[in-house]
Amino acid sequence: MKTTIIDYGAGNIQSIQFALARLGNEARLSADPDEIRSSDKVIFPGVGEASSAMNKLRATGLDQLIPALNQPVLGICLGMQLMCQSSEEGNTKGLGIFNTDVLRFSDEGKVPQVGWNTIEGFSSDLFAGISENEFMYSVHSFYAPISEDTVAISQYGISYSVALQKNNFYGVQFHPEKSSTAGSKLLQNFLEL
Amino acid sequence: MLTKRIIPCLDIKDGRTVKGVNFVDLRDAGDPIELATIYAKEGADELVFLDISATEERRKTLAELVKRIAEQLDIPFTVGGGISKVEDVTILLRNGADKVSVNSAAVKRPDLINELVAQFGSQCIVIAIDAKQVDDDWKVHLVGGKVPTEISLWDWAKEVEKRGAGEILFTSMDHDGTKNGFANEALAKLNELVNIPVIASGGAGTMDHFANTFLQGKSDAALAASVFHFKEIEIVELKQNLKEQGIPVRI
Numbered sequence: 001m002k003t004t005i006i007d008y009g010a011g012n013i014q015s016i017q018f019a020l021a022r023l024g025n026e027a028r029l030s031a032d033p034d035e036i037r038s039s040d041k042v043i044f045p046g047v048g049e050a051s052s053a054m055n056k057l058r059a060t061g062l063d064q065l066i067p068a069l070n071q072p073v074l075g076i077c078l079g080m081q082l083m084c085q086s087s088e089e090g091n092t093k094g095l096g097i098f099n100t101d102v103l104r105f106s107d108e109g110k111v112p113q114v115g116w117n118t119i120e121g122f123s124s125d126l127f128a129g130i131s132e133n134e135f136m137y138s139v140h141s142f143y144a145p146i147s148e149d150t151v152a153i154s155q156y157g158i159s160y161s162v163a164l165q166k167n168n169f170y171g172v173q174f175h176p177e178k179s180s181t182a183g184s185k186l187l188q189n190f191l192e193l
Numbered sequence: 194m195l196t197k198r199i200i201p202c203l204d205i206k207d208g209r210t211v212k213g214v215n216f217v218d219l220r221d222a223g224d225p226i227e228l229a230t231i232y233a234k235e236g237a238d239e240l241v242f243l244d245i246s247a248t249e250e251r252r253k254t255l256a257e258l259v260k261r262i263a264e265q266l267d268i269p270f271t272v273g274g275g276i277s278k279v280e281d282v283t284i285l286l287r288n289g290a291d292k293v294s295v296n297s298a299a300v301k302r303p304d305l306i307n308e309l310v311a312q313f314g315s316q317c318i319v320i321a322i323d324a325k326q327v328d329d330d331w332k333v334h335l336v337g338g339k340v341p342t343e344i345s346l347w348d349w350a351k352e353v354e355k356r357g358a359g360e361i362l363f364t365s366m367d368h369d370g371t372k373n374g375f376a377n378e379a380l381a382k383l384n385e386l387v388n389i390p391v392i393a394s395g396g397a398g399t400m401d402h403f404a405n406t407f408l409q410g411k412s413d414a415a416l417a418a419s420v421f422h423f424k425e426i427e428i429v430e431l432k433q434n435l436k437e438q439g440i441p442v443r444i
Contacts, residue, residue: 012317014289018264048314107388109195110413112316112359114390116238116443117195135196135443137238137269139316139359156195178269178291180233 001191003027004039006066008056013045016076019177023188033065040071041191046078050102050142051090053078067095072193073169080164080171081142089142098164098171100147108157112141117154117162119174124151124165126172128189134182136162136174143173196441197407198238198414199428200392201421203228205274206246208254225258226265232421233268235428238443240266241294241362241416244274251275256284263289271319273362279308286313294362296321297335300342300349303356310357319392320358322349324379325366331379338366346379347386354387361387362416364394372398372420380410392416400426400434407440 005016007029020027020043027043028035036042044066046053057063066073066083075083084094087102094102105111116135143160146153152163154173164171170190176183204211209223229240242262244255259272272285273294282293299306299320309318323338324331324346331346350361363383365376375396384391390413393406397417406412420426432442 012286012289012291014260014287015263015291018289019267021264022267047316110388110390112389113195114316114360115195115198115413139269141315175269178267180267184267 001025001040002038003041003043003191004036005029005043005045006036006062007031008053008060008062012047015175016043016045016177019184019187020191023184023191025191031060031062033061036065037069041193042066042069042071042073044073044075044079044083046076046080046082048078049090050078050081050087050092050094053082054092054094057082057095063095067097070168072190074190075169075171076177077138077140077173077175080173081144083164083169083171084144087142097169098144098147098149098166100144100149100161100164102142102144104142105156112139113156114139116179117156117174119152119154119162121153122151124163124170125193126163126165126170126186126189127152130182130185130189136172136176136179136183138162138174140173194441196238196443197412197435198392199236199403199431199442200239200241200414200416201232201237201428202241202243202394202416202418204418205242205244205255205258207248207251208258211245226261229262229266229270232428233266236432236444237268237428238414239268240270242270242272243294244272246274252281252284256288259285259290260288273319273321277305279305279312282309282313286317290317292317292319292359294319294321296323299353300333300335300344303352306353306356306358315357315359318358319360319362320353321362321364322346322353323364323366326379334366338364338369346383350383350387354389358389360390360392362392362394365396368396369394371396374398374402375406375410375412375415377406377410380406380412384411384413390414397426400431403431404435404438404440407435408438
């Protein structure tokens with residue numbers, strides 16, 4: 001199976017490659033449109049700031065390519081947020097895949113949220129074999145509110161979407177590649193979709 | 194619910210762990226990766242690797258080690274020690290470190306924090322602050338606590354938050370190595386003052402010390418070294434103990 005991790009200069013993507021390697025999957029890092037289109041699975045990572053990440057996507061035409069993909073696509077962290085309509089971070093227009101905007105956490109809790117939070121309310125094959133209230137590791141200041149595309153939630157002062165899905169597009173706010181065995185199970189599930 | 198984090202810290206010199214470790218099940222007591230993997234299996238939430246080597250080769254050795262750690266470890270880890278430039282951070286993150294911790298260099302040139310945040314994002318920039326109580330106030334110290342400054346802990350903490358740091362790793366030099374508990378009064382004040390996560394460091398001796406720093410110090414995470422390395426506290430038992438006291442932990 002051919003898996004490609006979209007490499008557009010956004011943060012620590014080697015960890016995802018290493019996590020997939022631990023599952024026996026040799027994913028490639030690439031920004032090449034043909035390479036991405038011809039993959040069985042595509043991972044859309046992202047760490048950093050939304051508007052500069054979107055600028056990088058626009059500069060390379062990836063902003064057009066990603067929403068047009070037909071195979072399973074998994075957005076991780078900022079990747080998931082960029083797949084939404086917009087983000088309050090830098091007033092950024094997103095890829096418009098998920099039908100929700102991304103907002104900043106209010107200052108009721110510490111921002112960023114850093115650490116292991118429980119996830120619940122699963123309604124996607126992505127979570128097959130993962131227990132409700134399992135822990136996943138997240139680091140983020142912005143979140144997607146609950147919407148029609150929500151397939152798992154977490155609490156941080158408020159309830160928010162910790163995972164989204166629409167057709168072949170999946171997104172998780174946490175870092176499965178850093179979430180121990182449960183995260184590894186989720187990546188395995190994605191590879192098996 | 195977001196849980197409180199338990200973070201073992203490994204001191205690294207020339208690619209090897211330095212502080213003596215007392216793990217009978219370790220094949221190689223100096224191998225950071227073997228130790229890290231064991232901690233991850235036992236339920237550590239994150240790890241910190243603090244590089245204390247002083248050789249010219251240090252950057253290359255550390256970068257190679259970071260890559261090997263990232264290949265094996267499925268929990269987040271932070272790398273610190275002697276980071277003074279944007280390029281240092283680029284190499285460490287590119288090799289798979291999740292976060293870096295910056296200490297003295299940020300005090301000497303605070304703009305470094307802004308530069309790092311602009312380039313890599315707040316989420317991976319941890320500012321380590323070593324402080325000591327001097328005449329009823331807390332003053333920032335440099336070079337592993339050896340060099341005092343006139344900077345107040347409170348002012349500096351506010352400033353690093355304003356400059357975009359994602360977390361503060363606060364070590365009380367008065368408590369470090371004493372095994373008498375964390376600096377919970379200072380931590381409680383710090384946690385009121387800033388709205389970014391604070392990791393407590395220095396003073397862990399018993400399981401109650403961890404509970405106290407979460408309950409009284411309001412800390413978001415607690416870091417310790419020797420109590421874990423010498424198996425005085427087992428992480429599995431510690432987390433069970435914290436859970437029984439109603440403290441949210443990942444088990």
